[in-house]
Amino acid sequence: MAGNKTDMTSGAANGGNGGADSMANRTWNSFATPAIGKLVRAAARVTKHGGSAFPGKIVEQIDPGFLARTLAQLPLGVVLVSGTNGKTTTTRMVASMLSDLGLRVFTNPTGSNFTRGVVSALLQTVSLGGRLDADIAVLELDEAYAVHFVRQVRPRYALLLNVMRDQLDRFGEIDNTARLLGHVAAATTGTVVLNREDPRIARLAELVHQPGASVRYFGLGDDLRSFFPSDDDMATTVAVEGAADGAASGAAADVEDDAANSVPADAGAVHDAGTTGEPGASRPPLTRGLSAQPTGGEAGGSGPENSAPDRSFTPNDGTGTSGISGERRLPADVTLTRVGDHEADFLFAGESAPRSTTVRLEGVYNLYNAAAALAVVRAVQADASA
Structure with a gap:
């Protein structure tokens, strides 16, 4: 440092x-x-x-x-x-x-x-x-x-x-x-x-x-892209139908203003979860070494596998890697790949398997905020350890 x-x-x-x-x-x-x-x-x-x-x-x-x-x-x-x-x-x-x-x-x-x-x-x-x-x-x-x-x-x-x-x-x-x-x-x-x-x-x-x-x-992972429309996406009235429509409108209400969008005192409530999917609330935060357990087992595993019941919503919008607006997808240092019931997966650059976490954050937009926070924290950590 x-x-x-x-x-x-x-x-x-x-x-x-x-x-x-x-x-x-x-x-x-x-x-x-x-x-x-x-x-x-x-x-x-x-x-x-x-x-x-x-x-x-x-x-x-x-x-x-x-x-x-x-x-x-x-x-x-x-x-x-x-x-x-x-x-x-x-x-x-x-x-x-x-x-x-x-x-x-x-x-x-x-x-x-x-x-x-x-x-x-x-x-x-x-x-x-x-x-x-x-x-x-x-x-x-x-x-x-x-x-x-x-x-x-x-x-x-x-x-x-x-x-x-x-x-x-x-x-x-x-x-x-x-x-x-x-x-x-x-x-x-x-x-x-x-x-x-x-x-x-x-x-x-x-x-x-x-x-x-x-x-x-x-x-965002491709399957989540439709839940987080950009301003341009909303201006072109991209529709998210069915159950996704209700979830997306509820998410939008979570971020109408920052005062309402604040979280409990434990603002860093993103915690490790083991491969069994058991809650990790008693474990240290994910960022203590950024060492949450990859969902596929050991780091560098073959891919995400969750043995816990999967209650996530991950509709595929069919856009592949180009996103709703058709823009070129840039390589992300942190990608939010799945949102579940008090859990989420984040994929870090250089790793083949996402890291599964338990979360105590209200609103799916806050999970995307967590990806943003993780990205800048990883940058600070990289400089501090250089």
């Missing part, structure tokens, strides 16, 4: 105050800003004035370099999570998984997905001397504020989930939302993780150009 510290420190600092502070000012700010911010936060809580982001607003005004300077301390840098739907749930899962791997994780609370919200969360966490006791930050950011953020801090990892028509009142058109996320992809210094099934998100790979930056994808 330590070998990556120089890159992340320099990357964050380069996006900070642009060298405007003198050394004396940086030294003074390192001590004065946390104290002032904590005082403002305490006063706001006592007077019930200004809201939770008010301290961040004040600090942004008196010390514009605080955000970049503080996050530059992180040895493994920043994971930035953005997209129209699923940000809160996915951010919680990523933070929980990385904690399960033994990393000290800083993350912003629900509702603080803009820069001053992140600053307020930092003020709550840092010491009076400005020290941030964490290895990595996992930050949920609104699409528009993510652009503002990357002008100050270059994330090492970006996880870009989707673009949908939910927020046209804010961003004008869906392609404009994609352009906002394109700025994030272009600024990321390490790994950009993209949704293979969303054409607008997948195309952002063309914008990844930082030296040493790379792209990974998360995706």
